[in-house]
Amino acid sequence: MNNTINKFVTPEIIFGTGSIKQTGDACLRLGAKKVIIVSDPGVAEAGWLTEVIKACETSGLDYITYSELTTNPKDFEVAQGSEVYLREECDSVIGVGGGSTLDVAKSIAILASNGGNISDYEGVDKISKPLPPMVMAATTAGSGSEVSQFSVIVDTKRKKKMTIISKTLIPDIAIVDPQTLATKSPSLTASTGMDVLTHSIEAYVSAAATPLTDVQAKNALSLVAEYLRPSVASRSNEAAKTAMAMASLQSGLAFSNAILGAAHAISHAIGGKLPMAHGEINSILLPHVMDFNFIAKPQKFKEIAGLMGVDTRTLSVKEAACGAVKLVREIAADIGTPMTLSDIGFQKDYIPDICAAALADACMITNPRDTTYWDIEKLLHDAL
């Protein structure tokens, strides 16, 4: 067991079918009177925004909605949202949506209470004043943002994703309602599911992993290996939706406390340039990063194979680790996420910028293997 000092922080969690109806009461318990409800057009169309509005009305809360968000969370959307918050004299934030939407909601909370531009808070522990009460209802089983101390926002001028990490970004209450997953398209289920898989594996081998994060990462990994494919296959498979919602939540608890690694650092760098789904980029990078990181924690990579259902009893550590990488590729192929960077329009001349941005990303700090510019360059070439 790890003998250093481990810190573990989580929000209060409300998990289960129908839990989205508790959003209003959850906010009320935190002393809210007027709340900004941050959402996006897809979530609104699926009916979940209406569900949250009803919950706020039932709880007697005053509210204003802000839901004109685009794919990938952008700095100007955060600025606009915080203006709405201040103008409307809100005192609390509800987010309802996927990772992008929740990250915007959390970042609105930063600007509303700390002022300035969202780029002022890039990096670790840059937020000085307490945030208003936050209730986050996740609808995609992907980002883990509802429990994490992360917010990732696109800097539209610098064309890069900024990673903001601070304990104060952990919402007060996280609401995870598996029935919200039934309205996702198969491709969104696939890409967000591959993000969950990446969170589980990167958190498990992270340099900052602890026994408290390991139990979460391991359980998430077993669930995603078993249930991601059935979840993509059917909107109405309730057991698969519940399992994927739990996997997302648990991988979020793991990576919020253990942080992530090179796949996310590079993915953030690419995501600033290309408007691709974060989960798809992770899905392409993950097998290459696993191969690269193997020598840092061979035994943990063997365990990853076992947790994913590979019978490792007669395999060497190396064989088992290779089996895990192969299985990640098989799942991606089965559910139809892109397999190469070329598939998503990545061009060779992006490489220098991506390498530089990835090296500077906060997620690189906890990658288990020391990583140089040239390592990232090779990895990107391999993934083309």
Added chain:
Amino acid sequence: MNNTINKFVTPEIIFGTGSIKQTGDACLRLGAKKVIIVSDPGVAEAGWLTEVIKACETSGLDYITYSELTTNPKDFEVAQGSEVYLREECDSVIGVGGGSTLDVAKSIAILASNGGNISDYEGVDKISKPLPPMVMAATTAGSGSEVSQFSVIVDTKRKKKMTIISKTLIPDIAIVDPQTLATKSPSLTASTGMDVLTHSIEAYVSAAATPLTDVQAKNALSLVAEYLRPSVASRSNEAAKTAMAMASLQSGLAFSNAILGAAHAISHAIGGKLPMAHGEINSILLPHVMDFNFIAKPQKFKEIAGLMGVDTRTLSVKEAACGAVKLVREIAADIGTPMTLSDIGFQKDYIPDICAAALADACMITNPRDTTYWDIEKLLHDAL
């Protein structure tokens, strides 16, 4: 997977060797200026109270100590402590010690902010006003009180243990420093360790268990099965101390959210009458309660056997469950905890009172098998 709504609440956790030195800073972060440090003579003698005082001084906190506690936490000690808190104009509470001490510290926080007598708060959700900031440093790897929504206090007039359950009793910050376990006697290590085992098993089969509590309970169970005996054997086995500290913490996270069962309900009833260590009473009752509860969750009892290291592959569900019960008895015998109620001075004429008190205990609500007066009577006869 369970499809009802699951709630899961934990404090911020700081775990690791040397973490006790962070007690002062943890309190400072919560806005404390003057803190009451609740401890007991054993912990003071071992030097841990001094360690916490030093931490408070380093952080520039004003403090007063209250450490004249006896074994098993008593109502008048809570009343005295809250008088000290109010007289000295404290604004926060640190507890440093085992379960009894932390339960007194938490209960002082109740009276300091809510007034009245501690018996006013017996049962579930009876506390209306917010408690002052609480930092709890556990020193016994037993009670899980540092993360739980429980406080168990002896009502000295009625000669029974009162169970107080409320989310507001979850401390703000839990500090678990494995090195504090090195100063425990072998018998205290044994009895508190059997308490951890009981927490893990009762939380795992609880009627209120969820996937979030199960991962904690399962990991705790594996750790205690492997490390309790080595931890009793040697004060200086650091790996065993770290594992038992983690097992205690994780079983606490499990039972705080899943609650417990008949072993604890009956144990609280007996503990009100006999001044025996809570863990010893649990240790005697646990195998009998496992036998009784088997039909409620057969598959989970088989899994318990597997988690404890029994090779269950060729065993029937019943055989595996019996294997788990046998192993619990073996561990108790190996570490020398009492095996029968007669060993601890229990007399037959206590039975009617114990049955009545156990039936009314809050822990009985989540026992997986419906339990009658006659069931408890038979169980006590079997355990004599």
